[in-house]
Structure formats: structure tokens, C-alpha cells
Amino acid sequence: MVAALPTAVLHAQGNSEEVSPAKPFSIPAESLSDALIAFGRQAGVQVTVDSNIAKGIRTNAVSGKMTWPQAIQKMLGGTGLSYRLNGRMIVVGNEGASPIMLGPVRVGGTALPTTAMIGNLTPVLSGGEVADGGQLGILGNRSIMDTPFNQTSYTAEFIQNRQIRTIRDALKDTPSVRGTWGTGSPGQEKIQIRGFDVGGFDMSFGGLYGIVPASAALTEFAERVEILEGPGALLNGMSPGGGVGGTVNIVPKRAHDTPITFIEADYNSNLQFGGHGDIGRRFGKNKEFGLRLNGMIRSGPTAISGNGMKTALVGIGGDVRLKHVRLSADFGYQYRRIDGILPYLSLDSGVPVPDAAQVKRNLGQSWTYSEDQDIFGVFKGEVDIFRNVTAHGSVGVHDTNGTSLYYSGIAVSDQQGNGHTWWPFSDALRGRTIVADIGIRAQEKTGPITHDIAFSANRYWTESGWVAGYPDDWPDYSVNIYQGLKVPRPTVSVAHHIPIGSLSTLSSLGFADTVSALDKRIQITAGLRVQRVQSQNIDDGEVTSRYDKTALSPAVTAVFKPFKHMSFYGNWIQGLQQGTIVDSSYANRGQIFSPYKTTQYELGIKGDIGRFIATFDVFQVDVPSTVHDLNKNTLTIDGDERHRGLELNISGKLIHELSVTGGIMLIDPVLRHTDGGQYDGERASDISPVNFNMGFNYNFPFVKGLSFTADVIYTSSQYIERPVPRRSIPGWTRLDLGTRYVMRNPVAKNGKITFFLNVDNANNAHYWNSGGGNSSAGSMTMAAPRTFRFAVAADF
Structure with a gap:
């Protein structure tokens, strides 16, 4: 629901x-x-x-x-x-x-064939917050019990009940996920999955990379937010950002058979007001044509002192469902501006990690800002050629533009919190992405054996440009992170013309065959993807470097269901990242490495207990890295980072009125084969070994329409660098609370009015966000304080 x-x-x-x-x-x-x-x-x-x-x-x-x-x-x-x-x-x-x-x-x-994807959502589990499965790229839709991976699909109801604003926050009850840079900082709202960075470029929209706004994607577009843990080169192809920890897919909203008319007015501390409208209708004798329109705008100061945010969104989704043909189209516009940018904190050698409770929440200045605008369109089509044989194709275009003015960090030089600001700059960027995908999905029964065969070809092309301006003279402004600072606005100009700085093309062919028997009690999938990576760096119209490499990425998965409500699964699958071009400081300068192959091994068990589903798995992910041979002064791919872990996830209803989603992840990230063996056997930086997330939704039985939510998030301490002695940020616990009351809408026969009150970080915990690539302690950011959200929504 x-x-x-x-x-x-x-x-x-x-x-x-x-x-x-x-x-x-x-x-x-x-x-x-x-x-x-x-x-x-x-x-x-x-x-x-x-x-x-x-x-x-x-x-x-x-x-x-x-x-x-x-x-x-x-x-x-x-x-x-x-x-x-x-x-x-x-x-x-x-x-x-x-x-x-x-x-x-x-x-x-x-009715849709099993090979269909458009409009073929998996059912919702009891409680309405999590779906029973989701999209698996080339493999199509799968239920949880038939999925050989750890996957969670959050519904629009989950997002609405908690008044969640961004896709990153929609994943807050997933134990393998941690946010990195804080909201309001100059970086992307990145996440970690199983300890590996995943940015906005690694998120997909309806299965297509390159469409989601990279800075932060807003939730009003989403019918579902699906997270698939582990690398997935076979399933989706190589992600543009090189993320290998997992994939996040946004399923766009569609018109339902029942008319949708929804409006919402909301307030966020401090003094940020906004509204959201959602209209959906289907037309035709059999409701063949659907149209869904979403619009949102919010503006005002946030709960972070000195920080403000303006966001706006327009999303249009249309679809046509005929007997053997299904079409869909999505168009979107997103605007996001942050004023009073939160700078990063860097620590000089020997400076201990500051107490987050004593540091000013925002050390930025009112003149700093970052502004992004994104516009995109996606068209998809499916045709049932024969019974259970479906051809599909899609194409998407995304344009992005951004400008900003800020100093991105503060360097702390002593234990008393003294330091200085980084050099400020103003920049402008632009980018365009065009992506296309075609393929066939077919199901064929040969006696007791069923083959689900899939073939796909995709191409991702992008161009981007970036220019920056710096002040002619900038004094060394002394600051203290415990007392605050005052820095005047610099005089900076930036060129209006943004030349192309890089071109990149990712193209691939993928094939997979799932063989199942005994009413799908045994399922084995084998597949292969051929991936080509091409890129160019351009300076003043001249190509300064080129990259053109191809890699094969196989995968094997299996599902075994000895009982109706239990399944064992395993997977061996790879992820891909663009290889390095060795720079001029090494003896083997100019050498181009093939794409790095990340390999995952995973074994798990799932139980469908009727009202809820539990998943337990163990995994190992090996990621190659470069090593500097000091004797030969060469750079080679001999390093390795290995993440081993176990996870327990549950979703659904525990008892009649109480639904839950969340779990725990324990992870052991170890460095191996480092430069000269200097860090061999050490725990990798920026990764917490213990992560616990649990969300609760309780429908109060004695007051009709009254419900409560609670989300508990615990993250253990983590190192922020490699050198010994190693510094670390302490662990933290955050509690998010919410309540809502639903009553009948007096002006609509079947409508309702809902009052929402949510408090993020209700315990007002002061803590540093997870690192995310901060091996030199160069980009620490602080978490947001206690934040209130209040909304009144009505549907008709």
C-alpha cells in the first residue's frame, strides 16, 4: 500500500x-x-x-x-x-x-508474461514498507526467494511514512549501507555498500545508469528504491562511477488503476516550508493509458546553523499497456541549491580527532553556495514477440549544469582546534549523458527443465566539462573549530564558456541463462558480459590521454529450495572499474591497465515466515589495487583489499501490528599486498566493523489510524587513515522517531487526511560521518543535528 x-x-x-x-x-x-x-x-x-x-x-x-x-x-x-x-x-x-x-x-x-518488466512490480510484503523482490538487470524481475543475492526494495509508503527527502536516506535501515559526506557539504551524497563507495553516478533509474542527478536524487520520483548488494557487472554492466559494493535502482512512479490525487504541505526545522503534489490517472476502456505527475518545492533554513536549502522537482511518467506491447516515458527536472556550505575538516599529522560535540556544526560562511540543475528523459518499450519471448529497448538523456562558490575545507593544526581555511574557488560544470539498451528475455520449457534466457546490449556515452576561478590573492585566515570564524567573500570570476574536458563511452554485451527444475526448487544461472571502456581527457581542445580496454566478466549463481519457505543461494560475480593510466613519475609511465575486476563470493539462506522474510549470508569481496615497486619505481596491480562479512536482514511483520525492516552487518576489511608490505593485514580505513540498523512501524491498536515509527542506527568506530599510529572516529548511535495519524477526508468519499511528525536524530547525537575514501583524514564531515519534520497530506 x-x-x-x-x-x-x-x-x-x-x-x-x-x-x-x-x-x-x-x-x-x-x-x-x-x-x-x-x-x-x-x-x-x-x-x-x-x-x-x-x-x-x-x-x-x-x-x-x-x-x-x-x-x-x-x-x-x-x-x-x-x-x-x-x-x-x-x-x-x-x-x-x-x-x-x-x-x-x-x-x-x-496479464503480463513472466518476461515483462514494464509495469511488472513484485508484490509488497506485509506491513507495506518492503517489496518481495525487484529488478535484477539482465535477469529481469525476481522474488526475494528466487534472488541469489541480498536485495531489499523499499516502497513509496516507507518513504512517505518517514518523510524521507533523498534516495540516500531511503536506505537508512539497510545495515550494509552507510552515508559518507554530510548533507550540506560540497560533495555528492555518497554511500558505502559493504564498505565500498557508491556515488550518484552508480545509481540507476529504471535500470539505466547516467539518469539520476549525481549530487543527490530526491525521493518524489520513486515508487521503489531497490538496493542489490555486491558487484553486478553481469546484471547491469559496468557502473560509470566504478562502484563495486552494490547497485541502487530507482523505480519511477506510474499511474495506478485507482485514480491518485494527493497534496501535501510540510515544514522542516528550521523554518523550511514546502509542498508536494501527486496526480495519477488511467484512461481507455481497459485503462491502457496512464499518466503520473509529481511536483515538489521546498525552501528555507535547515536545522544546521547557517545552512539553507532550496529544492524543486517536476516528474512526469506515462505508460501504455496493450495486449503484447508496453511503452513508458519519463521526464524529470530537479533543482537543488545549498547556501552556507559545510566545509570538510582535515587533520594535520599528530592532531587527535576533535570531539564532535564541541565543534561548531557549521564552519562555513553565508556567501558559500552550490547550485545544480538536472533535466532528463527516458523512453522504454517492450514487445511480446511470442509467448514468453519479449524484446525490449530503452534510451535516456540527462543534462546537468552546476555552479558554486566556497572554500571546501579547514585544516586543523593542533589539539586546541586552531587551523586555517583551504583556498576558495568558484566553479562551473556541465555534462550530458546518452544511454541506450536493447535486449531479449525468453522462457522455454524442455521437459522438466525451464530455461530463462536473456541477452542485452547497452551503451553509455557522456561528455563533461569543468572550469574554476581562484582569487588573485588569499591571505591565510586563522580559524578555530571550537569558536567559529569570519571569512570575507572573495572576488572570484569564472569563465562562462565551459569546454569539454572528458569523453567516456561504456559499451557491453551480456548473456545469461537460468536453468530451473522441480518447480524452481533448483535454479542455476550462468552468464557472461563483454565490457569495453573508452575515455579521453581533453585540454584546450587537445586530447591529453586516451583509454580503450575490454574485459570479460563471468558470473555463476544458484538457488536451492529444499522446502517451500526456505531457499539456499550462492553467487560468484564480478564488478569492473576503469584501470589506471600510469603517470610520468613511474618508470612504466603511459602503461594502461585493463579494467580492475572485483570478485565476490557469497553464500546465504532465506526464510519466508509468512508475514516476514529473513536473510542470512556470508560474503567475501576482493578488490585489486595498485602497488608501487620501490626498487624498480614501477606501478603494478598487485595490491588487494579483501572484505569479509556476514549479514542478517529481516523485513515484514513480526506480530499483527508491528512491522520491521533492518538487520546487522559484521565486516572485516583487510589490506593485503600493500607497498612493501607496509600495511599488510591491517583493517582498511573508513569502514566500521559493526553496523546495526532496525526500523519499526507500529499501528496502535486502541486508536484507529494512529501509528509510530522508530529507526535505530548504530555504527562502530572506524580508522580514518593508514599511517601508524592510526586515528579513528568514535562509534555512534542515532534514533529517528515518527508518528502519524490518519482520518477520513470529509470532502472525499474514499480519501483521507494524514498528519505526519518525524524527528531525525531525536537523541541529537554529535558524530562524524563515515569516511568514504578519507585515507588521509582529509574530508571529515559532521552529521546533522536533531531535525523536525511536520506535514499534512490529503488524498481524494
Whole structure:
């Protein structure tokens, strides 16, 4: 269920060409919404119910082998509800809704084949905050129990209930994820996944890289936010930013079968006001045409002293679903400006890490700013060539422009907090990305064996330019991080013309075959991707360096389900990063290394306990690195960083009124084969060995419509550099709290009004963010203070 909607829509795959067979059902007597979620998953059909009708209704238990019409009739017996067919949906409503009570029946003439991706969302788990699976790139949609990876898909309801503003914060209940640079600093809102940096360039939009705004993507675009842990070169191709810890995919919003009319007014401390509107409609006899429009604007000071933010967004998503053809188009515009930039902190040698509770929250100046504008468009199409054979293609374009003026850091020189500012500058950037993907997905049964075959070819092309201006003279301004500072605005000019500084092309061919048997109890996938990386650096119109290398990236995965509600899985998969061009300081200058191959081994077990799903896995990720041979003065790829860890994740309902999502990750990141063996066996910097995240959503049983949320995040201490003696930032615990109250909308028959109150960092913890590549302690940033969010939303 999505909080913005007056209905609960539960998606599952159906088959329009087969009469409903008898299936085993096991659904306890429970609330109508939870029972229909279980029914949709077990029956393999699509179900919708008005959320106002669903409140307070409990269904009958269903157990045994029967057809799905028999199961739903038994489940709804005595409730005063019945069902009818509406296109490809089963609609549950009052008995006056002219139900169609049938025996064996075909489920809607426009049901999607298993090879479809457009409009083929996986069902939602009990509680409505997490989906049962998501997109796996070339492998298509998979349920959690059939996915040979650790994957979590957060819904728009999860985002709405917590009033989450950016995609990074939508992942806050994932234990393998940690944010790096703080919001309001000059860098991207990057994250770590399993200890490896993943930036905005490594996030995808509907499976396409290069579309998401790199600085920070806002959540109003998203129907789902999916995170797949571990490298995925086979699944999606090489990510443009070289991220190998995992991938984040944004599933764009689409119009639902039920009309959507949603407006929201919100307030964020301190004195930031905004609003959000969301409209969705479907048209045509069978609702073939859909249109979804989202608009948002917010402006004002944030909870960080001296910091302000302006954001605006417009998103349009349209789709067409015909019998054998599905089309979609997305257009988006995002604006983001930060005033009062938070500078980084660097520490001179021997200076201990400052106490975050004593340091000023914002050491920036009011004249500093960073401004970005992004506009993009994506078009996708699918055609069912034969039964369970689908051809697909997509193309996307993204333009970005940005300007800024700031000094990015402060160097701390002693234990008393004295230091000086870094040199200020003004810069401007522009970039354009064009990406395309074509492929075929097919399913073929040969006796007891089923083959799911996929082929894809993709191409990512980007050009970018950057210019900067510096003041002619800049005195060494002395500062103290405990007392604050006052720095005048410098006189800086920057050229209006931004020449192209780099060109890059990533192109690949991928093939995968999943062989399954015994009703998918055994699934083995083997695949291969051929990746080519081409890039040029340009200065004053002249090419200064070129890169052109090709790499093969194989993968093997397996799923074994000895019992209906349990699956064992394993994967051996690689990630790719662009290799180094050796610079002139080495004897082998000019040598071009092939793309670095990151290799992951992972074993896990998943249990579907009915209302929630638990995943436990162990993994090892090996990332190559360069090593300087001091005797020969050469640079070689002989280094290695190995991350070993274990994870436990749970999602769904623990008890009737309490749903949870989160878990724990323990990780041991070790450096190996370093320069001269100097750091061999040491823990890698900027990675916390213990990470715990758990989110709770509790529907108060004695007050109808009242709910509470809580998110607990614990991060242990981590080193911030390699040299010995090593400095570290202390561990921290953060608590986010929220409550909401839902009441009937008096001016809309099936609408509601919702009041939201959320408090991020309710315990007002002072802590340093996780490092993210800060091996020289050069870019520490402080976390945001306690932040209040209040909103009133209405749907009609």
C-alpha cells in the first residue's frame, strides 16, 4: 500500500492463457490487507481493495489445495465482501459491487508474461514498507526467494511514512549501507555498500545508469528504491562511477488503476516550508493509458546553523499497456541549491580527532553556495514477440549544469582546534549523458527443465566539462573549530564558456541463462558480459590521454529450495572499474591497465515466515589495487583489499501490528599486498566493523489510524587513515522517531487526511560521518543535528 493512495494495490504475476489450477493455500485468519497480500503471492494473481473498506476486517483461515476463486470465496465468507474482475485485476469490495463468482477462470486478458518488466512490480510484503523482490538487470524481475543475492526494495509508503527527502536516506535501515559526506557539504551524497563507495553516478533509474542527478536524487520520483548488494557487472554492466559494493535502482512512479490525487504541505526545522503534489490517472476502456505527475518545492533554513536549502522537482511518467506491447516515458527536472556550505575538516599529522560535540556544526560562511540543475528523459518499450519471448529497448538523456562558490575545507593544526581555511574557488560544470539498451528475455520449457534466457546490449556515452576561478590573492585566515570564524567573500570570476574536458563511452554485451527444475526448487544461472571502456581527457581542445580496454566478466549463481519457505543461494560475480593510466613519475609511465575486476563470493539462506522474510549470508569481496615497486619505481596491480562479512536482514511483520525492516552487518576489511608490505593485514580505513540498523512501524491498536515509527542506527568506530599510529572516529548511535495519524477526508468519499511528525536524530547525537575514501583524514564531515519534520497530506 502507498500512503498517497486511497487503495491498496497488491501486484503478482498472473497467466492469461491458462485455466486456474488447484494450488496449495495456507493463509491464517488475519486482517484483510495482510490476507490479500498472502493470497496474491500464493495464487499468482493481482488484487486491489479500497483501504477504507479493508480497515477493521478480519478474514477466515484458508488451508488446503483449491483453485484461487475457491480460496478467495472461503477467505471472504461472512465478511460482507465479494470480488469481481476488472481487466487484469481482482477487485474486492462490498457485496453490492456485482461480483463474478466463477469456478476455473482466466485471469484478465492483459496479464503480463513472466518476461515483462514494464509495469511488472513484485508484490509488497506485509506491513507495506518492503517489496518481495525487484529488478535484477539482465535477469529481469525476481522474488526475494528466487534472488541469489541480498536485495531489499523499499516502497513509496516507507518513504512517505518517514518523510524521507533523498534516495540516500531511503536506505537508512539497510545495515550494509552507510552515508559518507554530510548533507550540506560540497560533495555528492555518497554511500558505502559493504564498505565500498557508491556515488550518484552508480545509481540507476529504471535500470539505466547516467539518469539520476549525481549530487543527490530526491525521493518524489520513486515508487521503489531497490538496493542489490555486491558487484553486478553481469546484471547491469559496468557502473560509470566504478562502484563495486552494490547497485541502487530507482523505480519511477506510474499511474495506478485507482485514480491518485494527493497534496501535501510540510515544514522542516528550521523554518523550511514546502509542498508536494501527486496526480495519477488511467484512461481507455481497459485503462491502457496512464499518466503520473509529481511536483515538489521546498525552501528555507535547515536545522544546521547557517545552512539553507532550496529544492524543486517536476516528474512526469506515462505508460501504455496493450495486449503484447508496453511503452513508458519519463521526464524529470530537479533543482537543488545549498547556501552556507559545510566545509570538510582535515587533520594535520599528530592532531587527535576533535570531539564532535564541541565543534561548531557549521564552519562555513553565508556567501558559500552550490547550485545544480538536472533535466532528463527516458523512453522504454517492450514487445511480446511470442509467448514468453519479449524484446525490449530503452534510451535516456540527462543534462546537468552546476555552479558554486566556497572554500571546501579547514585544516586543523593542533589539539586546541586552531587551523586555517583551504583556498576558495568558484566553479562551473556541465555534462550530458546518452544511454541506450536493447535486449531479449525468453522462457522455454524442455521437459522438466525451464530455461530463462536473456541477452542485452547497452551503451553509455557522456561528455563533461569543468572550469574554476581562484582569487588573485588569499591571505591565510586563522580559524578555530571550537569558536567559529569570519571569512570575507572573495572576488572570484569564472569563465562562462565551459569546454569539454572528458569523453567516456561504456559499451557491453551480456548473456545469461537460468536453468530451473522441480518447480524452481533448483535454479542455476550462468552468464557472461563483454565490457569495453573508452575515455579521453581533453585540454584546450587537445586530447591529453586516451583509454580503450575490454574485459570479460563471468558470473555463476544458484538457488536451492529444499522446502517451500526456505531457499539456499550462492553467487560468484564480478564488478569492473576503469584501470589506471600510469603517470610520468613511474618508470612504466603511459602503461594502461585493463579494467580492475572485483570478485565476490557469497553464500546465504532465506526464510519466508509468512508475514516476514529473513536473510542470512556470508560474503567475501576482493578488490585489486595498485602497488608501487620501490626498487624498480614501477606501478603494478598487485595490491588487494579483501572484505569479509556476514549479514542478517529481516523485513515484514513480526506480530499483527508491528512491522520491521533492518538487520546487522559484521565486516572485516583487510589490506593485503600493500607497498612493501607496509600495511599488510591491517583493517582498511573508513569502514566500521559493526553496523546495526532496525526500523519499526507500529499501528496502535486502541486508536484507529494512529501509528509510530522508530529507526535505530548504530555504527562502530572506524580508522580514518593508514599511517601508524592510526586515528579513528568514535562509534555512534542515532534514533529517528515518527508518528502519524490518519482520518477520513470529509470532502472525499474514499480519501483521507494524514498528519505526519518525524524527528531525525531525536537523541541529537554529535558524530562524524563515515569516511568514504578519507585515507588521509582529509574530508571529515559532521552529521546533522536533531531535525523536525511536520506535514499534512490529503488524498481524494
